Amino acid sequence: MNYLGRKCVGGIMKQSLRLLTLDQIRAFVSVCEHGSFTNAAKDQSRTQTAVTRQIRAAEDILGEKLFHRCRGHFEGPTEAGEKLLPFAIKILAVLEDAWMCLERPGLKGTIRVGVMDDIDMNWLLELIGRFKALHPECDVTVISDFSTRLEKRLDQRELDVAIVKTLIRTQQGEVSNAHKTLRREPLLWAAGAGFGLRQREPLPLVLFHEGCVYRHHVIQRLESAGVPFRIAYEGQSYSHLRAAAAAGLGVTALAESQVAMGGLQSLVEVAGTRLDPLSDVEIAMKALHTRKNLALSGFMREVMRSSKQDRQAFCTSDNQVMTRLQELELA
Known part of the structure; x- marks a missing residue:
């Protein structure tokens, strides 16, 4: 399925070039967000070779290099890549909106959400409020705790999704399909x-x-x-x-x-x-069995979209959470 047209975007596209595919756009955005081809491959549940192939195909289509590489090492997006990124994110966001719109009538069930105790709860509760307004038949339960405890509860299937912080050095081996990076610093x-x-x-x-x-x-x-x-x-x-x-x-x-x-x-x-x-x-969202739970899938997509729009969501201030919980009728 093709999406990008032939008009010039930031001076990097030519009318004679073929169209980019959605897989290429997703691969490009994932590499930008995760900071390496290896991490993007884990996020996309693909091999690194497959992601590299998608990026090279996109570069051939655009006639521009999208990433700096030095002796095989990733060094970030080029000027062309930086110009393309905001447009690529908007394209994927539009698709997410369409998906949510089509899915909206069927979202039901209970979502147990674990959040690290140093997250900006105003951001999270506003997000949950918007989600419940769209999906009134979904029940949401919020549990706040240390990230290490939340991950244990997730492993024990006491939670459906958890927003946690981890150290990058601990990210070893294969990352779950439902592991989504929200912020890194x-x-x-x-x-x-x-x-x-x-x-x-x-x-x-x-x-x-x-x-x-x-x-x-x-x-x-x-x-x-x-x-x-x-x-x-x-x-x-x-x-x-x-x-x-x-x-x-x-x-x-x-x-x-x-x-x-x-x-x-x-x-x-x-x-x-x-x-x-x-x-x-790294601030990450982790979940289990998202493919079996449409309500959870919809919630995770809303988190990803909201976190990209509000980059201050994880710059914590201590908030009065219980009042907000009662207002949203989540307590």
């Missing part, structure tokens, strides 16, 4: 302005409670490097964690968006001791 060491450390003093840490993937990763990094440390503060609120670090209680580890939001400064060393770089963080 660096995890940074951070502290308040002017933070100092006395010589030979253990590094004071400001961390979440046990069960947080950040906490485990930070402790592992410090132990591997032989850096002595102590827990100076632990809690489960982002605002409290940022306030404790800003007040000078210790060093924390937060996603880049959280560091900027909290008025903190990123660190590469403390008192002459270099801190090992931390892994990138």
